[in-house]
Every structure is written in structure tokens, then in C-alpha cells.
Amino acid sequence: MNQLFIHPRLGKKAAAFLAREHKLLIGGKWLPARSGKVFDTYDPGTGRVIARVAEGDAGDIDLAVNAAREAFENGPWGRITPSDRGKMIWRLADLLEQNADEIAELEALNNGKSLSTARNSDVPLSADLFRYMAGWATKITGETLSISTPGTYHTFTVREPIGVVGQIIPWNGPLAMATWKLAPALATGCTVVLKPAEQTPLTALRLGELIQEVGIPDGVVNIVTGFGHTAGAAIAAHPGIDKVAFTGSSEVGRIIVKAAAGNLKKVSLELGGKSPVIVFPDADMSVAVPGVTQGIFANSGQVCTAGSRLFAHKKVFDRVVEGIAEQASKIRVGHGLNDGTQMGPVISQVQMERVSDYIEQGRAAGATVAAGGGRVGDEGYFLEPTILTDTNPEMSVVREEIFGPVLCAMSFDDDDLDRIAKQANDSIYGLAGSIWTRDLSTAHKMARRIRAGRIGVNVHGSTDAAIPTGGFKESGWGREKGHEGLHLYTEVKSVIVAL
The missing domain is CATH 3.40.605.10 (Aldehyde Dehydrogenase; Chain A, domain 1)
Incomplete structure (x- = not known):
């Protein structure tokens, strides 16, 4: 024993x-x-x-x-x-x-x-x-x-x-x-x-x-x-x-x-969830970039409402991804009891292998690892905050819940809110989502179109006791x-x- x-x-x-x-x-x-x-x-x-x-x-x-x-x-x-x-x-x-x-x-x-x-x-x-x-x-x-x-x-x-x-x-x-x-x-x-x-x-x-x-x-x-x-x-x-x-x-x-x-x-x-995060070209990047980063990497991505599918307008896509990658590189990964730790391990060896396997599936399907992608250290179950670009809705990393610190980034070049919402809603899940824009009309219109139980505008979510949490579709x-x-x-x- x-x-x-x-x-x-x-x-x-x-x-x-x-x-x-x-x-x-x-x-x-x-x-x-x-x-x-x-x-x-x-x-x-x-x-x-x-x-x-x-x-x-x-x-x-x-x-x-x-x-x-x-x-x-x-x-x-x-x-x-x-x-x-x-x-x-x-x-x-x-x-x-x-x-x-x-x-x-x-x-x-x-x-x-x-x-x-x-x-x-x-x-x-x-x-x-x-x-x-x-x-x-x-x-x-x-x-x-x-x-x-x-x-x-x-x-x-x-x-x-x-x-x-x-x-x-x-x-x-x-x-x-x-x-x-x-x-x-x-x-x-x-x-x-x-x-x-x-x-x-x-x-x-x-x-x-x-x-x-x-x-x-x-x-x-x-x-x-x-x-x-x-x-x-x-x-x-x-x-x-x-x-x-x-x-x-x-x-x-x-x-x-x-x-x-x-x-x-x-x-x-x-x-489960596979929550969409939609960044419009007019978004305040000083708010959106740290907000999206927090929305996926908090609790090592082990959050059912995690913003794991990023849709950023083509005009700002590179800027958004680069900003998130820079913030991800500064996240201090370590034991939960260590001073200064910002992101701990995933829960188990099984979960670490599961998340790592998804990253490899993404690579094999043509995704690019824009940040992270590997293990941290040789003790415990630590993974790097990871960003995958060149992803598409047919990939398992986009369609399935990974439940780890992995963000799948995609761009859109469209001003039609219905078409944008259709991409965001292309999931068996409907737990949460967030919209990043300065335009009040766009925010309200998109919030109505996204089929999910909780929508954030210029914030990915809130843990307040008064806010009901639950999902549409196969999210519960x-x-x-x-x-x-x-x-x-x-x-x-x-x-x-x-x-």
C-alpha cells in the first residue's frame, strides 16, 4: 500500500x-x-x-x-x-x-x-x-x-x-x-x-x-x-x-x-459544452484578449462552459490569436499550492493523455499549433495552454469537448449575423457563449441568435449565485x-x- x-x-x-x-x-x-x-x-x-x-x-x-x-x-x-x-x-x-x-x-x-x-x-x-x-x-x-x-x-x-x-x-x-x-x-x-x-x-x-x-x-x-x-x-x-x-x-x-x-x-x-466565442472587428482588444484567454484557460480548461471555439473576424483574427498566445505564454503553470501558480494540472494521467491525444488529432487533421501543445515537467499532469489554428468544423477538436486547456481558433469574413450564428450554433452542445463587440445592437441581436443557456457580452460569463446556468440541446x-x-x-x- x-x-x-x-x-x-x-x-x-x-x-x-x-x-x-x-x-x-x-x-x-x-x-x-x-x-x-x-x-x-x-x-x-x-x-x-x-x-x-x-x-x-x-x-x-x-x-x-x-x-x-x-x-x-x-x-x-x-x-x-x-x-x-x-x-x-x-x-x-x-x-x-x-x-x-x-x-x-x-x-x-x-x-x-x-x-x-x-x-x-x-x-x-x-x-x-x-x-x-x-x-x-x-x-x-x-x-x-x-x-x-x-x-x-x-x-x-x-x-x-x-x-x-x-x-x-x-x-x-x-x-x-x-x-x-x-x-x-x-x-x-x-x-x-x-x-x-x-x-x-x-x-x-x-x-x-x-x-x-x-x-x-x-x-x-x-x-x-x-x-x-x-x-x-x-x-x-x-x-x-x-x-x-x-x-x-x-x-x-x-x-x-x-x-x-x-x-x-x-x-x-x-x-458538456463547446462554447463559441465571437470576436467582432470593433471589439475592445484590451478587454477581449484577456477575457477570451481567461475563458478557456481558467481551471486548466476543465470547465463545461469554457470558451473553446474562437470565431474572430478576419480583420482582427491574427491580432486576437497573437494576443491570446502572448498571454498564454505568461501563464504560470505549476502545483496548486505553489506561490504564484495561475494554472494547475489537469485532474489525472487519463485526462492528460486524453487532451494530448486531441491535440495530436488536430495536428493530424491539418491544424497548426500556434501556442503550447506539450506537457510541462515530468511530475504531475501539467499541460501547456494550447491554441490550434487552421481548424475547421469537421475536426474532432472543434466538434468534441476536450475539457482541457485547448482553444480552437477560426476566422470569419462575414457581416451577416445569421450566418455567423449558424457557425456558432453548429454543435450538439448549447451551454454557453460570448460576444465581444462595442456595438450594442450587434450584441443584443447575436445574444438572441446563439442557442445556449448563458451568453456573455464583453465577458465570457459570471459565477454569480443569481444567474441560472444550464444548457440547450445535449448540454442538459x-x-x-x-x-x-x-x-x-x-x-x-x-x-x-x-x-
Whole structure:
């Protein structure tokens, strides 16, 4: 068995957490997996083992679902007032902030992102989302209806919690994705079985400890670590789960939909993307160039909304590409815990090989590597920020989600917005996009034409809690965050009273 590696830059609290035995949170108790199995968790910056985590499977999921069902139907959770529910969620945000340094270190170590990103973005944005949803707990309302049926009636609707929710989160933003799903579920009064990605279970487990510290009743949140083909599949198929919320690949999303058909449970999906970035000749290059750079290379390109397809007008194409290449060359690639790191590794050896293979596919198909294209160092899973030019819509690098720091650049020489939009929409995905122009009319017209769930104008996007996120086409079903995110966790009931 490999010896655990404790990174020398890790703080005492984070190091102490890693050294603990990492069990499953089920019904308020920390339990080993029923099989007794554990699996290794790695630091993608070194490729070394940093923790061992219980390997839950279908039997553990069944225990967790039963605990969540008991908490939903018979526990105190359903009797807690919306105001008190909101206060608990708010206190959870406070605890996140109070433990921000430790949690940021765990996120940076386990996911690979820079410590500054984890500390200044992931943790505070997660706290903000908990507070945003805490405020909605007292504002979940129905409507009074006027009906035309003969007689006198009082007719209204109410929104009720959907019940027991299975939530499966990805590895690219472990803390943030857990928050996106837990916060609205708790605000609406649901109970949860959460499965973090097998690559990045650590901050979800630490969050489970904070949930207990806040006083959220036992069984309301259950956390089962394990693999997608066992624990994740069991969540999707379990007849005791009323709804599944999944963020991840479109391929796995399809599998979940099929498995969920058993009891016709509700499903929401936030899936892949291949987001277009359209730069018009009048764009402010001092804004567009760094904005496009950030939009593709943030989090090592491992963002479902990443702006991975660049369409720049022929008049400015060379200037845009050269500007992005210059900025990319200055990005400091390194271990997430190192001072000054701006871009960390991709998540695993498998992902590094996948991204590298796509770059080679692009080369073989005639693309030019205008920047990057190679590995950085010989330890960990680091790749250079990469730009491919001479690409076209028939290439796999343009059509398929790479999920790495690779930008595919194409030019257009057209002023017809419909034709430009047709190129941008030529994708099975429709998650996000951005438009870079000084022309207000062009911005609004293009925003209406792009078929995607989120469009930025002179910005690629925003992580604000109030903005719904989700996709058109094969990018998923439903919207997370914002008021829309609450609707994923409620059912509408109509009540007709004859007077």
C-alpha cells in the first residue's frame, strides 16, 4: 500500500484532515463501506496518494437512501420552519468562511487548481450561494388561481419539496458543484444522498463535517464516496430516490437517464459544452484578449462552459490569436499550492493523455499549433495552454469537448449575423457563449441568435449565485443557481376548495 504524501506547503488543519480515516456519512454517522474497501485519492500536481477514502457501492447507497427517506418523512427536518432552515444554511456559509484556508488547501491539493483561485473564488462563491439560497427558504410560494368552473372555489398552488434527491457531482469544481446542488435542495426541504467524484472526494467530506456542526438533522445530508459505475449507478437506479441531479459528461448523462426510467424519477443534467466565442472587428482588444484567454484557460480548461471555439473576424483574427498566445505564454503553470501558480494540472494521467491525444488529432487533421501543445515537467499532469489554428468544423477538436486547456481558433469574413450564428450554433452542445463587440445592437441581436443557456457580452460569463446556468440541446436539462435552481427541487400541487 502506497504511503500517504503530505505536501510540505499544506497547513496543519488540512494535513490533520488528510491523515484521518475517511468514512461515509450515512444517517448522521461516519461509517466504513459495507465491503470494507477503500480507494486512493491523488494529488494531480504530483501523482502521489494523499488520502484513502471508503469505497461505497450499491449497498451503502441503499443505506443512505433509507436514512434520507426516514429523515424526510419522519425526522425533524420537515417540521423545521423555513426561517430556521434558512438560518442553518446561512450558518453553513459562515463555517465555510471560518475554515476557508483549510478548505481551499484541500481543494487546491485534490483538484489541482491554484490556491489563490480556491481561496479567493471557490470558497467565497460557495458561501455566497449558500446565503443566496438561505434567503429563498422563506420565499417559496405558490399562486392563487381564478378559475371558470361553475360554482364558488378557492383555488391555489403550493410548492413542496420533491423528496429524496440523489446528487452526483464532478471533479472539476468539487466544492462549488456540491454547493450548487446542496444549497437549493436544503432550502426547499429535501433530503440528499450526495456522491462526489471519485477523483475529488475530500472537500465534500469536509463539508459533511460542517453540516453536522451546523446542526442540520441526521440523515438530511448523506455523503457516499465511491465510483460512478457502482455508487453513481446505484443512485440513478434506486427506486427510493425521487430525483437525480447530475453534472458531468453527456455520455454519463445518457446512462443516468436510462437508469432513472425505472421509477420515472425526475432528472436534471448539466452536461458538456463547446462554447463559441465571437470576436467582432470593433471589439475592445484590451478587454477581449484577456477575457477570451481567461475563458478557456481558467481551471486548466476543465470547465463545461469554457470558451473553446474562437470565431474572430478576419480583420482582427491574427491580432486576437497573437494576443491570446502572448498571454498564454505568461501563464504560470505549476502545483496548486505553489506561490504564484495561475494554472494547475489537469485532474489525472487519463485526462492528460486524453487532451494530448486531441491535440495530436488536430495536428493530424491539418491544424497548426500556434501556442503550447506539450506537457510541462515530468511530475504531475501539467499541460501547456494550447491554441490550434487552421481548424475547421469537421475536426474532432472543434466538434468534441476536450475539457482541457485547448482553444480552437477560426476566422470569419462575414457581416451577416445569421450566418455567423449558424457557425456558432453548429454543435450538439448549447451551454454557453460570448460576444465581444462595442456595438450594442450587434450584441443584443447575436445574444438572441446563439442557442445556449448563458451568453456573455464583453465577458465570457459570471459565477454569480443569481444567474441560472444550464444548457440547450445535449448540454442538459434544467437550470442550476438563481431562482430557477429552486424549481429543480420542488413539485407543484394544485388545491381546489369548493366553498
